[in-house]
Amino acid sequence: MVPVLAIDGPTASGKGTVAGLVAERLGWHFLDSGAIYRVLALAAIKRGVGLTDEAALAAQASALDVAFERGAILLEGEDVSLQARREETGNSASKIAALPAVRTALLERQQAFRVAPGLVADGRDMGSVVFPGAFLKIFLTASVESRAERRYKQLIAKGSTASIDDLLRDLRERDARDTSRLVAPLRPCEDAVLLDTTTLSIDEAVHFVLNLAMQRGAGQAA
Numbered sequence: 001m002v003p004v005l006a007i008d009g010p011t012a013s014g015k016g017t018v019a020g021l022v023a024e025r026l027g028w029h030f031l032d033s034g035a036i037y038r039v040l041a042l043a044a045i046k047r048g049v050g051l052t053d054e055a056a057l058a059a060q061a062s063a064l065d066v067a068f069e070r071g072a073i074l075l076e077g078e079d080v081s082l083q084a085r086r087e088e089t090g091n092s093a094s095k096i097a098a099l100p101a102v103r104t105a106l107l108e109r110q111q112a113f114r115v116a117p118g119l120v121a122d123g124r125d126m127g128s129v130v131f132p133g134a135f136l137k138i139f140l141t142a143s144v145e146s147r148a149e150r151r152y153k154q155l156i157a158k159g160s161t162a163s164i165d166d167l168l169r170d171l172r173e174r175d176a177r178d179t180s181r182l183v184a185p186l187r188p189c190e191d192a193v194l195l196d197t198t199t200l201s202i203d204e205a206v207h208f209v210l211n212l213a214m215q216r217g218a219g220q221a222a
Contacts, residue, residue, distance in 0.1 A: 003118040004133070005213055006126035009140035010186060011090065011174050012147035014197050014205060018140060019122035020071075021206045026120065026218055031113040032068065033123030033130070034093065036106060038084040039066045039075050041092035051092055054099045061105035087155070087170065094174045097124075098181040118218070125184035127192055136216050138209055139188035142198040144171050 005022065009015040016032055023030035040061055041051065049056045067074045073081045083089060096102050103125075110130050113119055121130065127137035142150075148167040155162040178186035188194060193212060197205050210218075 001133075002114050002116050003135050003218065004114060004126075004131040005118070005120045005136045005138070005209075005218065006131050006134040007120065007122040007138045007140055007209070008124055008126050008128070008186070008188070008192070009122075009138075010124075010147070010178065011094075011171055012151045013140050013142050014150070014202060015122045015138075015140045017202055018197075018205045018209060019120045021202070022209050022213070023120035025206070025210055026118060026213065028118035028120050029113060029115060030068065031110060031119060031121040031123075031126075032073075033110055033121060033126060034090075035068070035073050035084055036064070036066055036110065037093035037097045037102075038089050039073060039080060040064055040102070040106070041089055041096055042080055042083055043075060044096070045092070051095055054101045057096055057099060058101035058105040061102050061109070064106070064109060066109075087151075087167075091170065091174065094177055098177055098183075100183040103129075103183050124178055124186045127189045128187075129184045132189075136213055136218070137189050137192040138195055138212075139192040140195045140197060140205070142196060144168060144175065146198045147171055 007015045007019045016034065020030050043060055043064065044051060044057055049060060065076045072079045073084045107130060127134050148164055148171055151167050152162050152164050195205060195208060
């Protein structure tokens with residue numbers, strides 16, 4: 001069985017960056033499940049599908065043509081990385097991710113990323129729903145204040161305007177949606193290792209996860 005390392009956590013906790021670097025160090029494939037929901041939101045907007053039209057969104061999810069190549073997010077072969085990473089796209093993705101039919105439609109699409117030599121998957125239900133048999137599950141989090149500050153710095157560095165107060169409000173709203181949804185609510189699995197990155201650097205978090213992975217045989221699998 002191809003090994004999977006699952007990293008879950010709330011928005012702006014650093015899980016995507018950590019997961020991507022861990023996958024690179026191990027020489028494994030990487031799945032950014034949040035990007036899949038973001039791409040679905042972009043595809044829906046592009047085709048005029050309402051973000052509350054569950055049936056239409058689920059149908060679109062089943063046929064979604066998404067790929068990750070050299071750090072780029074591709075929708076039907078087009079690089080949509082910049083659009084996918086915008087705050088408004090993330091908010092739209094959070095809303096459609098709460099729809100049960102959409103999550104079901106995307107389940108097999110995400111599981112298809114599990115190919116040799118291994119997969120590092122990040123998201124909100126990687127360890128609980130998509131890959132419950134993952135050999136290592138990490139629940140990575142940080143205080144909402146530190147997450148807002150990180151997102152603020154990222155946006156400013158990209159030349160975007162941003163407000164800490166607006167980011168705090170958006171993060172709290174997204175956390176509330178993610179933790180209270182009926183299907184696959186955001187919460188740590190019983191067998192997940194908790195990692196609070198509030199006071200950790202990215203390098204420290206990556207080192208922590210890699211050490212655990214190696215202790216559980218990832219080095220041999222890679």
